[in-house]
Structure formats: C-alpha cells, structure tokens
Amino acid sequence: MKAVRLVLIALISISMIAAGIFTVVQSISSPADSSSVTEDFSSDNISDSTNAADLPLVTESEDMQTGAPVADGSQSDDEDTETPIKIVLGDVDLSNTAALSSEAVTWGPGVNFNDDNQPAACVSLQDKYGKLGAVFLHDDQRIYLTFDLGYESGYTNDILDVLKENDVKATFFVTGSYAKNQDEIIKRIISEGHTVGNHSNTHPDMTQLSADEAAKEITAVHDIVKEKYGYETYLFRFPAGTFSEKTLAIAAENGHHSVFWSFAYNDWDNANQPDVTKALQKTTDRLHPGAVYLLHPMETNSKILDGLIKAAKEQGYEIGVM
Numbered sequence: 370m371k372a373v374r375l376v377l378i379a380l381i382s383i384s385m386i387a388a389g390i391f392t393v394v395q396s397i398s399s400p401a402d403s404s405s406v407t408e409d410f411s412s413d414n415i416s417d418s419t420n421a422a423d424l425p426l427v428t429e430s431e432d433m434q435t436g437a438p439v440a441d442g443s444q445s446d447d448e449d450t451e452t453p454i455k456i457v458l459g460d461v462d463l464s465n466t467a468a469l470s471s472e473a474v475t476w477g478p479g480v481n482f483n484d485d486n487q488p489a490a491c492v493s494l495q496d497k498y499g500k501l502g503a504v505f506l507h508d509d510q511r512i513y514l515t516f517d518l519g520y521e522s523g524y525t526n527d528i529l530d531v532l533k534e535n536d537v538k539a540t541f542f543v544t545g546s547y548a549k550n551q552d553e554i555i556k557r558i559i560s561e562g563h564t565v566g567n568h569s570n571t572h573p574d575m576t577q578l579s580a581d582e583a584a585k586e587i588t589a590v591h592d593i594v595k596e597k598y599g600y601e602t603y604l605f606r607f608p609a610g611t612f613s614e615k616t617l618a619i620a621a622e623n624g625h626h627s628v629f630w631s632f633a634y635n636d637w638d639n640a641n642q643p644d645v646t647k648a649l650q651k652t653t654d655r656l657h658p659g660a661v662y663l664l665h666p667m668e669t670n671s672k673i674l675d676g677l678i679k680a681a682k683e684q685g686y687e688i689g690v691m
Contacts, residue, residue, distance in 0.1 A: 461502040461621045469501075469614035473576040476505075476610035476629050486657035491631040501617040504691075506631040507659035511689030512681050514539040514674075515628065516666050517568055517606065518547045522639045525554050527671040529561065535678045538563050538690035540628070542606040545570035548593045559600050564691055567591060567602040567625060575607055575616045583619045591624070604628050604691055628691065630663035642669045649673040653680040 478488035491505040498505075507513060516528065518541055525541075532539055541558050543565060548555065558565055569575065570589040578586065591602045605625035607616070612627065620627045632655045636643060648669050652662070653676070664670050678688060 461626075462500045463618055463621060466615070466618045466622075469618055471576065471613050471615045473574075473611055473613055476607075476612065478631050478633070482657075486655065487659070488631050488657075491629075494629075498614070498617060501614060502621040502626040503612075503617055504626055504628045504661065506657075506661055507689065509689065510658050510685070511687045512656065512660040512662065513689050513691060514662050514664065514678075515566070515606075515630065515691075516541050516664050517637075518543045518551070518666065519568065519572060520547065521551055521554065522665075522667050524668055524671040525551075525666040526557070528666045528674060529554075529557060529563075531671065531674045531678070532563070533561060535675065535688075537678055537688040540564040540566050540604060540691050542566035542568035542604070542628075543590065543594070544568045544572055545590050545593060548590055548597065552597070555594075555598055559598055562690075564604065565594055565598075565600055565602055566604040566606055566628065566691075567594075568606050569608050572608045574609065574611050575619075576611055576613045580615070580619060583616055584623055587620055587623045587625055628661065630661045631657065632660055633663040636667055636670055637665045639667055642667055645669055645672050649676045649680075652677045656681055656684055656686065658686075 476494070477490075479490040481489040483489055483492060487506060495503070495505045514532075514537070516525075516539060518525065528539075538561075541555075541563060543551075543555065547568075555565065567587060567590045569586040571586065573586060575583050575586065587605055595601050603625055605620045605627050606629070607627060610629055617627050632652070634643070634648070634651055636648070652673060664674075681688065
C-alpha cells in the first residue's frame with residue numbers, strides 16, 4: 370500500500386508540473402494584442418475634428434514612431450516642461466530665418482483696389498509675407514472685426530453690447546498695461562467668446578528692438594494674459610503696423626501669427642471723433658471679401674458698429690472670428 374501511495378503521489382506531481390509548463394509555453398506563443406498601445410503613438414490619433422488652435426509650432430525633427438513632426442516645447446516626462454503656445458491659421462515657414470530682412474516696412478492698405486474692392490496692396494503683401502504668418506486679409510467671403518486696446522476710452526463695453534446683440538465675435542488686441550489693469554473687460558471679452566490678441570507690452574517700433582527685446586514684447590503680454598485670465602494669445606498686431614521679415618519670424622517663433630488689416634480710418638483720437646454718418650458710409654463702402662477691419666473702441670465706432678454689421682450681412686457677408 371505504501372508503495373502504491375508513493376506511485377500515485379509521483380504521478381500527481383508530474384501532472385501538475387506538466388500543466389505549469391504548458392501554461393507558460395502557451396503565454397509565450399500568444400502575446401497580448403498591442404494595437405491599443407501603438408494607436409496612442411499614431412499620427413492618426415489626431416482626428417479630423419482637432420482644432421488647429423490646439424496645435425503648436427513645429428520643427429523639422431520627427432517622431433521616431435510615426436514620422437510626424439515634433440512640436441517645440443512639447444510635453445515630456447519632465448513635469449517642468451512648458452505647454453506650447455497655441456497657433457492657428459495654417460503653416461509657417463521658418464526654415465531660413467537667417468536670410469530674412471531687417472528692413473522696416475510701414476503698412477497701410479493704400480488707395481488702389483481690385484475688382485473685389487480689396488486693397489491691391491493687401492493682396493500683394495499677403496502673397497509675399499503670408500508664409501511668415503502675416504495676415505493682411507483672408508481668402509474667404511467673411512469680414513473680420515478687430516479692435517486695438519491700448520487704453521480704455523470708456524466705450525469698450527458699448528462695443529461688446531453691440532456685438533452680443535448681433536451674435537457676432539471679434540478680436541481685441543491688448544497691450545501689457547491694458548491686460549494688467551482692465552480685468553473686468555478682458556474677462557467679459559473671454560467669457561463672451563471673443564478672441565484676445567497681443568498688441569505688445571509697451572507699444573514700441575518692433576523693428577528698432579533686438580531679437581530678444583522684440584520677443585519679450587510678445588511673450589510678456591502672453592504671460593500676463595495667461596496668468597491673470599487662463600487664456601493664451603496666439604495673434605499679434607504690430608504697433609503702428611511697422612514690421613520686418615525678421616520680426617514676423619520672431620512673432621511666429623513665439624507662437625503668434627501677425628494680424629494686420631485691410632481697412633482702417635482715423636478713429637483713434639478720443640478728443641476728435643469722426644462724424645457718425647460719414648464714418649458709417651466709409652466703413653460700409655470699403656466692405657470686401659476677407660476684410661480685416663482695424664477699429665478702436667471709441668464713441669463713433671460704438672454708434673456705427675450695429676449699422677456696419679447689418680450692412681455687411683445684407684451684402685451677403687458673414688462675420689468671422691480669428
């Protein structure tokens with residue numbers, strides 16, 4: 370009996386060892402499906418609904434897994450890595466910045482117009498400088514309302530009221546001092562779905578600054594707005610419209626497209642406002658596809674804005690926002 374028990378125990382032990390070996394062999398020959406892992410690293414992970422505003426500027430380096438461009442400042446395992454500044458409006462070519470000119474260009478739409486009522490200079494300069502992120506006018510059937518906020522004249526809330534009544538969005542370019550001191554207005558601009566743009570920290574001639582100084586004029590406002598309001602600027606307007614190829618590149622390198630204009634008029638002097646009737650006539654006469662209006666939140670504009678919006682819509686234009 371004792372011998373039989375020993376034989377049975379030996380047989381059971383051999384069976385258990387064999388079962389264990391079979392399980393190990395089976396797991397090695399049938400690895401787990403890894404498609405969910407590779408999918409996370411796939412460039413297809415960016416869906417068709419991804420907003421371009423969520424994509425940062427990119428370099429020529431490529432991701433080894435997908436061949437997709439790797440963004441400057443993209444997140445790594447380092448918790449201190451900065452989130453990249455957002456950018457919209459398409460690709461920017463920064464492949465040969467050393468060859469760019471420092472010559473100052475003072476922008477103005479001029480007095481010559483094409484068959485679409487667009488300033489001929491805008492069409493020409495959009496073609497010339499668009500690759501560096503400059504926007505003089507858009508290639509669509511919308512018009513775009515932009516306002517420069519260097520100081521508060523007392524009419525910005527009136528402008529916002531008109532925009533809200535017409536269900537229209539606009540872009541407001543702010544200086545550093547305005548961003549610091551006009552909390553309620555900027556919070557309202559953001560909460561009502563408008564775009565906050567960057568109009569430099571101290572409103573200098575950007576072409577007279579060193580590259581570092583020019584960059585700080587842009588990043589200072591971006592950082593103020595981000596810290597105070599949790600919002601990141603991605604559009605820059607050059608003070609007085611004075612720029613160079615190099616300063617366009619500096620703006621782009623710091624995450625901003627440079628937005629100029631295809632319409633402006635003498636509306637900025639709070640003590641010498643233009644006649645309301647003449648101002649409305651002038652602004653509506655110059656309507657054109659892709660127009661970028663540069664306006665200031667002054668008394669006259671607060672009175673004509675409703676009429677301008679209604680005239681644009683009557684002529685078949687939508688009001689776009691950048």
